[in-house]
Amino acid sequence: MGRTRTLTPAAPAVQETLEDRRRPPGARRPCGPTGVGLLVDNHVHTRHSGHSPEGNDPVSLRWAGLNRGLRVSLREHAPLPEGFELRQVGRPGPEFPPVSRAVGLSLRDRSLGVFFREALEAGLSVGFEVDVLGGRLDLTEELVEELYRQARRHGATIDALNCSHHIMGEAPWDFTPQTLQAAIAFCGGPAAFARRYFAEIREAVQTGMFHCVSHIEAPRKFDAGPAALPRPAFTGAEEVWWEELRQTLETMAVCGVALEYNTGGLATWGRPYLSPETLAEAVRLGLRIVVGSDAHHPDQVGRGFVDAERDLRRAGVGEVWTFRAGRPVAIPLV
Ligand SMILES: [Zn+2]
Ligand SMILES: [Zn+2]
Numbered sequence: 001m002g003r004t005r006t007l008t009p010a011a012p013a014v015q016e017t018l019e020d021r022r023r024p025p026g027a028r029r030p031c032g033p034t035g036v037g038l039l040v041d042n043h044v045h046t047r048h049s050g051h052s053p054e055g056n057d058p059v060s061l062r063w064a065g066l067n068r069g070l071r072v073s074l075r076e077h078a079p080l081p082e083g084f085e086l087r088q089v090g091r092p093g094p095e096f097p098p099v100s101r102a103v104g105l106s107l108r109d110r111s112l113g114v115f116f117r118e119a120l121e122a123g124l125s126v127g128f129e130v131d132v133l134g135g136r137l138d139l140t141e142e143l144v145e146e147l148y149r150q151a152r153r154h155g156a157t158i159d160a161l162n163c164s165h166h167i168m169g170e171a172p173w174d175f176t177p178q179t180l181q182a183a184i185a186f187c188g189g190p191a192a193f194a195r196r197y198f199a200e201i202r203e204a205v206q207t208g209m210f211h212c213v214s215h216i217e218a219p220r221k222f223d224a225g226p227a228a229l230p231r232p233a234f235t236g237a238e239e240v241w242w243e244e245l246r247q248t249l250e251t252m253a254v255c256g257v258a259l260e261y262n263t264g265g266l267a268t269w270g271r272p273y274l275s276p277e278t279l280a281e282a283v284r285l286g287l288r289i290v291v292g293s294d295a296h297h298p299d300q301v302g303r304g305f306v307d308a309e310r311d312l313r314r315a316g317v318g319e320v321w322t323f324r325a326g327r328p329v330a331i332p333l334v
Helices: 018-022 058-067 111-122 137-153 177-187 190-206 238-255 263-267 276-285 305-314
Strands: 040-044 071-074 126-131 158-164 258-262 289-292 319-324 327-332
Touching: 040 058, 040 258, 040 289, 040 319, 058 071, 058 111, 071 126, 071 319, 111 126, 111 137, 126 137, 137 158, 137 190, 158 190, 158 319, 177 190, 190 238, 238 258, 238 276, 258 263, 263 289, 276 305, 289 305
Parallel strands: 040 071, 126 158, 258 289, 289 319
Antiparallel strands: 319 327
């Protein structure tokens, strides 16, 4: 394992909320066809994702958000170091529409600069979904430093970095049921996969580099839905799964790292990542909840947000969170 940053204390919650800024006193919340009470979609991809269809440009995303009463905060896939390019292949399927461009952001061309410029011109909040890179935190740290460097160079502010685990060893596990099964076999079984998956997320969380953990239950995406495995991948390892997950949520609480409620899960296992059990544990631990759609097309911005807002309220979530320049900002649900 390479060098890692020491743990930095979580930024204090700012008192001002998005609502305070946007609404005159006495004004009602905007209302529309989606869950506008959530105000921000905190996980949106652009045409630079590597697996988005045509038309997924930042201006269209901004309009899609405005139409739904939502501010769009990008979480584009960060570039990958050499040896990890597999992540950037297209993967059409139930989760993503047909792919027209199978190349994501790269450190070896000018794509990052183009991405920053387009996002700035569209007035979108910028953030990245950063892979754990098979536990190679030294590589992740170098990458994150480069992202901040290039953002400064282009006059952009990075609002948030999400920690995402898509790669086991050097291979992506989340493309298909087969890639997940291959990763489970690589680890030595479902319990071993769960231990390694969560341990790598905990290590990443403890570096202080990340503001939020994305779709933490994604390995369960083939338990149900259109691409379901005949036998759920974690059969026989449920106890280990839950214990590792619980331990990871505790680490996040200690480190002040937020947890994502990702409605993109609706397209795969038919429900958002977080399951009600995980959400209840997150609420018990006092974790900040950040809501995102994982949209790869303007039509997907804010998907499932009406139900998400209702379910979050029912679970006892009194406020959701977004980030500005790494600082958490509350969005009250009252
Ligand atoms: Zn992801
Ligand atoms: Zn994503």
